[in-house]
Amino acid sequence: MLSSFSKGISSPKVQVTYRTALVLIGGYALAAGLSLLAAHFSTLQGRDLRGLLYLVFFVAYTVAIILLFAINRHRQATWATLLSNGVTWGVLWLIGGLS
Amino acid sequence: MMVLVSFLLSFYAFLHFAMSVKKHHLDVYKGWYQAKPLSMREYRTQQLIAWLALLASFYIAVAHWGIGIGSMAWLMLITVSALLVVALLAYRLNWFQWLWRYTSLGLRVAPPVSKS
Amino acid sequence: MKGPLRKTMTWLHTWSSILLGWLLFAIFLTGTLSYFRMEINHWMTPEAHVSVPSEHAIGIAAKRLVEVAPEAESWNITLPSERNNTLDLSWRNPGDTQRRRGPMEVLNPSTGEQIEVRETRGGDFLYRFHFELYHLPRGFSRTLVEIATMAMFIALISGIIMHRKIFSDFFMFRTKNRSLGWSDAHAVTAVLALPFHLMITFSGLILLASTLVFWGDDINRSANGGNQARGPAQVAAEPVERLPAPDLTRMLATAEHELGARVSFLLANKPMTREAEYIFFSSERDSLLGSRFGQTLTLDNDGNVREASGMFATNNQEINAVNAINGVLRTLHEARFADPLVRWLFFIAGVSGTLMVGTGSILWATKRAKRQTGQFGFELVHVLNIASISGLCIAVASYFWLNRLLPAELAVRQSWEINGFFMVWLLTLVHAAIYRHRHAWQAQLWLAGSLFVLLPALDQFTSPVGLWSALINGDWMRLSFDGMSLLIGAILLLCAGYLRQKMQKVRAQQAVKKRSSSTASGTQEVIAK
Numbered sequence: 083m084l085s086s087f088s089k090g091i092s093s094p095k096v097q098v099t100y101r102t103a104l105v106l107i108g109g110y111a112l113a114a115g116l117s118l119l120a121a122h123f124s125t126l127q128g129r130d131l132r133g134l135l136y137l138v139f140f141v142a143y144t145v146a147i148i149l150l151f152a153i154n155r156h157r158q159a160t161w162a163t164l165l166s167n168g169v170t171w172g173v174l175w176l177i178g179g180l181s
Numbered sequence: 182m183m184v185l186v187s188f189l190l191s192f193y194a195f196l197h198f199a200m201s202v203k204k205h206h207l208d209v210y211k212g213w214y215q216a217k218p219l220s221m222r223e224y225r226t227q228q229l230i231a232w233l234a235l236l237a238s239f240y241i242a243v244a245h246w247g248i249g250i251g252s253m254a255w256l257m258l259i260t261v262s263a264l265l266v267v268a269l270l271a272y273r274l275n276w277f278q279w280l281w282r283y284t285s286l287g288l289r290v291a292p293p294v295s296k297s
Numbered sequence: 298m299k300g301p302l303r304k305t306m307t308w309l310h311t312w313s314s315i316l317l318g319w320l321l322f323a324i325f326l327t328g329t330l331s332y333f334r335m336e337i338n339h340w341m342t343p344e345a346h347v348s349v350p351s352e353h354a355i356g357i358a359a360k361r362l363v364e365v366a367p368e369a370e371s372w373n374i375t376l377p378s379e380r381n382n383t384l385d386l387s388w389r390n391p392g393d394t395q396r397r398r399g400p401m402e403v404l405n406p407s408t409g410e411q412i413e414v415r416e417t418r419g420g421d422f423l424y425r426f427h428f429e430l431y432h433l434p435r436g437f438s439r440t441l442v443e444i445a446t447m448a449m450f451i452a453l454i455s456g457i458i459m460h461r462k463i464f465s466d467f468f469m470f471r472t473k474n475r476s477l478g479w480s481d482a483h484a485v486t487a488v489l490a491l492p493f494h495l496m497i498t499f500s501g502l503i504l505l506a507s508t509l510v511f512w513g514d515d516i517n518r519s520a521n522g523g524n525q526a527r528g529p530a531q532v533a534a535e536p537v538e539r540l541p542a543p544d545l546t547r548m549l550a551t552a553e554h555e556l557g558a559r560v561s562f563l564l565a566n567k568p569m570t571r572e573a574e575y576i577f578f579s580s581e582r583d584s585l586l587g588s589r590f591g592q593t594l595t596l597d598n599d600g601n602v603r604e605a606s607g608m609f610a611t612n613n614q615e616i617n618a619v620n621a622i623n624g625v626l627r628t629l630h631e632a633r634f635a636d637p638l639v640r641w642l643f644f645i646a647g648v649s650g651t652l653m654v655g656t657g658s659i660l661w662a663t664k665r666a667k668r669q670t671g672q673f674g675f676e677l678v679h680v681l682n683i684a685s686i687s688g689l690c691i692a693v694a695s696y697f698w699l700n701r702l703l704p705a706e707l708a709v710r711q712s713w714e715i716n717g718f719f720m721v722w723l724l725t726l727v728h729a730a731i732y733r734h735r736h737a738w739q740a741q742l743w744l745a746g747s748l749f750v751l752l753p754a755l756d757q758f759t760s761p762v763g764l765w766s767a768l769i770n771g772d773w774m775r776l777s778f779d780g781m782s783l784l785i786g787a788i789l790l791l792c793a794g795y796l797r798q799k800m801q802k803v804r805a806q807q808a809v810k811k812r813s814s815s816t817a818s819g820t821q822e823v824i825a826k
Binding site: 114117118126129130133134135136137139140143144147148151152154 | 302305306308309447450451454455458499502503506509510512619620622623
């Protein structure tokens with residue numbers, strides 16, 4: 083059952099804490115990136131744009147939390163978090179949406 | 182007035198929904214009707230009547246309040262009527278039986294198959 | 298995290314909801330009560346119960362304002378309406394700053410007499426508590442509420458996933474022995490009002506979104522700045538030509554005719570001058586879209602139309618999807634459009650949400666009661682459950698009781714009401730901690746239920762107007778409040794009764810066990826029963 087990654091830190095408490103932190107922080111970053119991406123591609127202005135940010139952020143954060151918790155292995159979850167964040171922020175950086 | 186009609190229709194719909202569930206079907210007929218377990222024909226009829234009644238109640242709610250408020254108010258309305266049906270099933274099964282016996286369309290169209 | 302999706306989701310559902318469950322219960326309860334905020338305000342100012350709405354209100358308002366504030370910078374007139382039976386006047390004198398509240402008066406719209414209402418925060422206290430708690434830094438408490446809302450949303454979604462067949466067997470509740478247990482109550486209240494729960498939670502998230510989403514502030518400022526600077530700038534007090542008093546009665550008729558709706562609020566900028574603006578706000582909304590207020594119509598001092606907004610001005614503001622969704626969510630969350638019936642429906646859905654949160658927390662404890670009794674974590678949750686669920690109900694009820702029982706002239710009266718609320722809450726916590734394994738649940742539920750059920754009686758004896766005359770005069774706001782407290786009280790008493798029944802059952806079983814251990818014969822028979 084245990085993934086090779088977490089053999090060293092196999093106490094259940096540590097694992098749960100690790101996963102929770104990973105999901106909450108990783109999901110937050112991911113949702114933030116996605117909302118910024120959406121903002122970059124939309125033509126909305128001002129308050130409407132802010133509304134879009136909110137909508138995208140909360141939908142994305144919810145989905146991210148559910149999905150990341152649903153992955154069985156810690157290693158997979160870590161990779162999924164890193165990869166999705168990398169792609170999102172990478173694209174954002176490439177198209178210059180970070181300025 | 183329109184609201185009351187809409188409410189009653191949705192209540193009627195949930196009455197039929199409940200009777201398309203095996204367990205309640207069994208409970209309700211226990212004691213006054215020697216019925217076999219829920220048949221496919223009964224299930225389909227009950228569901229059909231229920232959906233039609235629900236649709237009608239939605240239509241009336243929207244006609245009364247307009248689409249935006251109407252759909253939201255309708256959701257709250259069916260919440261209340263479903264709650265009522267559940268309460269009847271759980272606490273006052275004989276009232277539910279009475280209602281089913283004397284008001285339901287489903288019983289007329291697709292009566293339960295007798296055991297004998 | 299390990300095992301099938303269902304198990305993971307159950308884990309997520311449990312922990313995301315229990316950690317902030319008490320806060321969520323408080324948010325749900327006070328929020329649900331806030332649907333009747335105006336009614337609570339009215340109930341808590343019994344002096345205003347003598348007031349009867351009348352058609353002459355506007356004339357009385359005009360006469361009074363010309364008398365006491367002819368030089369005022371602006372007038373605010375709140376006309377009696379369906380949810381307000383007094384005539385509220387306030388004005389701003391020249392030189393006053395925007396922020397400070399100017400002088401205000403509450404009048405009886407039929408007689409024009411001034412009503413001295415007692416000092417109270419009324420329903421506004423509960424309303425504020427709903428999203429800002431109390432006495433905490435505003436930013437912190439809003440963020441806390443937002444996090445709780447997020448946890449609630451996650452709990453809802455994971456709850457749906459863990460019962461995938463939730464919609465197909467809508468009615469399949471395990472009604473063992475014809476009496477619903479906590480888990481059934483949890484499921485029923487959750488499933489039946491699910492659309493409401495999803496709507497209210499997600500819109501709540503959006504309403505407080507700025508506490509978690511803090512990027513994009515710059516975007517907001519640039520476009521929203523116009524909004525903040527809209528109020529009239531500070532004008533140096535120079536003598537202006539005063540015109541004769543406007544005929545507000547005729548203007549109101551014009552406005553109601555033009556708007557096609559009742560007017561509930563009138564704002565007059567620089568009244569009785571050449572630049573005077575009389576802005577009439579309509580009270581009715583028949584759509585979920587639109588700005589904070591309904592439609593408005595602006596007239597000048599002679600009663601000619603200057604401009605109209607709302608229905609007439611839809612073309613100058615393009616409505617796009619995002620704007621629309623956000624607007625709709627806000628309007629829905631606060632049920633601003635609601636007529637009394639829809640308000641009651643929302644209230645019932647809110648009550649079921651409150652019950653869902655409460656039963657969920659109880660469920661957590663009862664599931665673990667056998668294994669973990671005595672462990673610190675379990676005991677803590679158990680005590681907090683009692684204090685935050687039944688205790689909060691007692692505290693809210695005593696807030697209403699205090700409102701009527703504290704003398705009306707008491708100094709700093711409104712803070713005593715609120716202090717009382719928190720003191721009672723603290724007491725229930727202490728009580729819960731001491732009697733947690735005896736009758737704390739039952740005792741507190743009985744108390745809370747009785748307090749709520751007796752509120753109408755209190756109302757009868759401590760208001761200058763009896764309930765019977767309220768019925769005759771059609772004071773529906775007050776009657777709604779009394780009906781609401783009866784409903785809440787009945788639910789609490791039912792819960793208490795259920796607990797007593799269960800306890801008796803457990804006792805009977807224990808007695809049976811004792812007897813069966815002493816006399817082995819006949820055990821089979823008893824257990825079979």
